[in-house]
Amino acid sequence: MVGRTVGVPRGGSRRLAVPVILALLAAVMASCSIDEAALGQAASTTTSGSTTTRPTTSTTDSATSLVEPADARALITPTGVIVPVLGVELPGYRVTAPCGDELLVSAGTPIAEADVVLDPGHGGEVETGAVGANGLIEKDLNLRLARRTALELKRRRYSVVLTRTGDYRVPLEVRGAIANRLDASVFVSIHHNAPAPPGSDRPGT
Numbered sequence: 001m002v003g004r005t006v007g008v009p010r011g012g013s014r015r016l017a018v019p020v021i022l023a024l025l026a027a028v029m030a031s032c033s034i035d036e037a038a039l040g041q042a043a044s045t046t047t048s049g050s051t052t053t054r055p056t057t058s059t060t061d062s063a064t065s066l067v068e069p070a071d072a073r074a075l076i077t078p079t080g081v082i083v084p085v086l087g088v089e090l091p092g093y094r095v096t097a098p099c100g101d102e103l104l105v106s107a108g109t110p111i112a113e114a115d116v117v118l119d120p121g122h123g124g125e126v127e128t129g130a131v132g133a134n135g136l137i138e139k140d141l142n143l144r145l146a147r148r149t150a151l152e153l154k155r156r157r158y159s160v161v162l163t164r165t166g167d168y169r170v171p172l173e174v175r176g177a178i179a180n181r182l183d184a185s186v187f188v189s190i191h192h193n194a195p196a197p198p199g200s201d202r203p204g205t
């Protein structure tokens with residue numbers, strides 16, 4: 001389901017190089033403490049109790065690091081989480097955290113657009129997705145396939161963003177918001193079903 005044809009990659013000449021290391025503006029939303037930790041808020045020290053697995057940053061798009069902060073439509077946080085930007089409030093960004101709450105994030109790498117947004121289904125301790133007979137967990141397989149697909153697409157010079165870069169929950173509306181904010185030409189949600197015999201001819205997640 002990742003074989004859809006995409007358009008010609010956009011040129012990157014208008015993207016200006018501005019490394020973004022911004023001072024902390026504020027950490028908000030006590031109800032979203034896990035997300036604060038996951039987003040890498042410098043002032044947030046309350047990481048105890050968080051079971052969120054820190055995502056890697058290896059899947060972030062090389063085409064996304066050359067964007068002016070004012071043009072940010074999504075953000076790669078210092079810990080590699082991708083979040084949609086609701087508004088630029090320099091030196092920070094108002095974003096939708098993975099939990100769905102609004103947060104003010106002070107640092108990160110802005111993204112202005114993407115050719116392709118890949119959406120590894122499920123994530124986090126509860127939303128595992130299907131579990132195979134051999135113990136293979138769908139959320140892990142989805143992420144692995146998304147990463148490999150992203151690498152292949154980037155090799156072909158498409159800009160690619162993942163809606164989830166680690167093992168944490170992302171609500172559907174946040175996944176969609178990332179693709180919409182980046183005006184992606186293609187949005188592919190990746191799932192692997194594990195139906196019990198006789199299976200189903202209906203799509204599922």
Ligand SMILES: [Zn+2]
Pocket residue numbers: 121122129130138190191192193204205
């Ligand atoms: Zn699924």
